[in-house]
Amino acid sequence: MHELVPSSCLSPSPSPVRMAKLLNEQLSVDQFSPVLCPRASQLIAAYDEHVLVSNFKFGVLYQRFGQTTEEQLFGNVHSSAALDEFLELLGQRIQLKDHKGYRGGLDTQFGHTGDEAVYEVFKDREIIFHVSTLLPYRDSDPQQLQRKRHIGNDIVAIVFQESNTPFSPDMIASHFLHAFIVVQVLDPNSPNTRYKVSVTARDDVPFFGPTLPSPAVFKKGPDFKEFLLTKLINAENACYKAEKFAKLELRTRTSLLQSLTDELREKSRDFLGGTDSPHSAPDTPKSDGSSSGAGSRFIDTVRKALIARVRSTSVDNNLGSSTSSGQACKKLVSTQQPPQPAIPETTTPSSGRSLSKSSGGGKKSTPSSPVSSPDMQSHRTARPALSESDDSSLNSVDLDAAVYVDSDTGLESMSSAETPHKACSLCLDTGEAGGRQAEALRQEVTRLKCDKLDLLRQNVNFQRDIKRLREKELQLQSDLAAASKEILRLRELLKDYSSGGESSPV
Numbered sequence: 001m002h003e004l005v006p007s008s009c010l011s012p013s014p015s016p017v018r019m020a021k022l023l024n025e026q027l028s029v030d031q032f033s034p035v036l037c038p039r040a041s042q043l044i045a046a047y048d049e050h051v052l053v054s055n056f057k058f059g060v061l062y063q064r065f066g067q068t069t070e071e072q073l074f075g076n077v078h079s080s081a082a083l084d085e086f087l088e089l090l091g092q093r094i095q096l097k098d099h100k101g102y103r104g105g106l107d108t109q110f111g112h113t114g115d116e117a118v119y120e121v122f123k124d125r126e127i128i129f130h131v132s133t134l135l136p137y138r139d140s141d142p143q144q145l146q147r148k149r150h151i152g153n154d155i156v157a158i159v160f161q162e163s164n165t166p167f168s169p170d171m172i173a174s175h176f177l178h179a180f181i182v183v184q185v186l187d188p189n190s191p192n193t194r195y196k197v198s199v200t201a202r203d204d205v206p207f208f209g210p211t212l213p214s215p216a217v218f219k220k221g222p223d224f225k226e227f228l229l230t231k232l233i234n235a236e237n238a239c240y241k242a243e244k245f246a247k248l249e250l251r252t253r254t255s256l257l258q259s260l261t262d263e264l265r266e267k268s269r270d271f272l273g274g275t276d277s278p279h280s281a282p283d284t285p286k287s288d289g290s291s292s293g294a295g296s297r298f299i300d301t302v303r304k305a306l307i308a309r310v311r312s313t314s315v316d317n318n319l320g321s322s323t324s325s326g327q328a329c330k331k332l333v334s335t336q337q338p339p340q341p342a343i344p345e346t347t348t349p350s351s352g353r354s355l356s357k358s359s360g361g362g363k364k365s366t367p368s369s370p371v372s373s374p375d376m377q378s379h380r381t382a383r384p385a386l387s388e389s390d391d392s393s394l395n396s397v398d399l400d401a402a403v404y405v406d407s408d409t410g411l412e413s414m415s416s417a418e419t420p421h422k423a424c425s426l427c428l429d430t431g432e433a434g435g436r437q438a439e440a441l442r443q444e445v446t447r448l449k450c451d452k453l454d455l456l457r458q459n460v461n462f463q464r465d466i467k468r469l470r471e472k473e474l475q476l477q478s479d480l481a482a483a484s485k486e487i488l489r490l491r492e493l494l495k496d497y498s499s500g501g502e503s504s505p506v
Helices: 016-023 040-049 070-074 079-092 143-151 222-239 243-272 294-336 343-367 376-385 388-393 410-503
Strands: 057-061 092-095 117-121 123-129 156-161 179-186 194-201 217-221
Touching: 016 156, 040 243, 057 079, 057 143, 057 222, 070 294, 070 410, 079 117, 079 123, 079 156, 079 179, 079 222, 117 222, 123 222, 156 222, 179 222, 194 222, 217 222
Parallel strands: 057 123, 057 156, 156 179
Antiparallel strands: 092 117, 117 123, 179 194, 194 217
């Protein structure tokens, strides 16, 4: 961003509207929506890279001496030695049935478009040539629509000449062909083979390089091949800026931009979880789970887990604060009093008071003098000596106050002696619930990953289908144009036949 707009031009708190105005003063947008979803940058980059083309297809027409019509150019059945030499320079001749790369609309399964083609990889770009003499020829079709269907749908074509013959782009009726590179061979099949190059294009096609030298005669070799392939690629890129293709590109980019905007807005809304309140109960399901996407389900699940964890933490803190004093008192009492085999029931109130006093003294002396841990066996033998009311307090909450009413702090100390068992059960329950919730989260993440992979596969399949349908649309348009032309020709023939029949004497 700072490479386009320096930081000195921005205010201390720049807004998106201000930054957009600095980039384009004519921009009339007053509000921007933030994009907050995963892989948003990849979607935007894919939109920008849509105009980049790495696969090219070019036509190759063979023009013999004296051929000046479209039917003559497409009607050459066989090639010549000079044309074969030129095709060998352009690329490698491949068998279509074994070809796995870019095919440019040619049939690689059933051989409906011939058996061979010329293919080349030039600077990470795949190029395939629609050679007229390698495409199927039909005696019953004077226009050779099978050949014209491929070459007529190309944007740039090479016209190969063996001798000086005039060529004009008007010879070929096509809505797509915008540029022609005419190559005339000099001294073919000899050590001094050279090629004379000339370029012609429609008026609305801008200039494209590399510039032709003067004279535009090249010796056969890798330098001429690099020049010619570069010229072909630049010619097609320049033709995209012509009026017809520019309108199509603008319409396509507008549609893609609208789709990108809708997709990013939808993904951001799904990722943020819609308009749900963040303080909703963690165990309350949504009314319609199918209306939100994967991102919404993930955010809601994480939100519920965090709320549940905060609540469980507060419960643990409350329980810990109420049991910490009891645990300390229990340890101190077991340490200061020697183990006794039995305690009479009559001494229970006094023992309660002594426990309370000792617990208070233990709290004061604990920081200065460490207390050794009591023996587990003595602690176990001291437990049964408590009164029966102490045992009943574990099962009845209402009896706790009645048993220790005469003790100043005996209620707190004696009840805390039994509290760790309850606290441990709560901790165990909370841990089990947290484990189950963590496992549910892991399963949710795994399911989201699977959904993501399925969506990626569906996206790839949809893109393939769209590409195939576009090629089919272009093919049908070409067939429709050819059929319309054939209908016009038949009408002219019928008109001539009718006028001839009326004028003939009976």
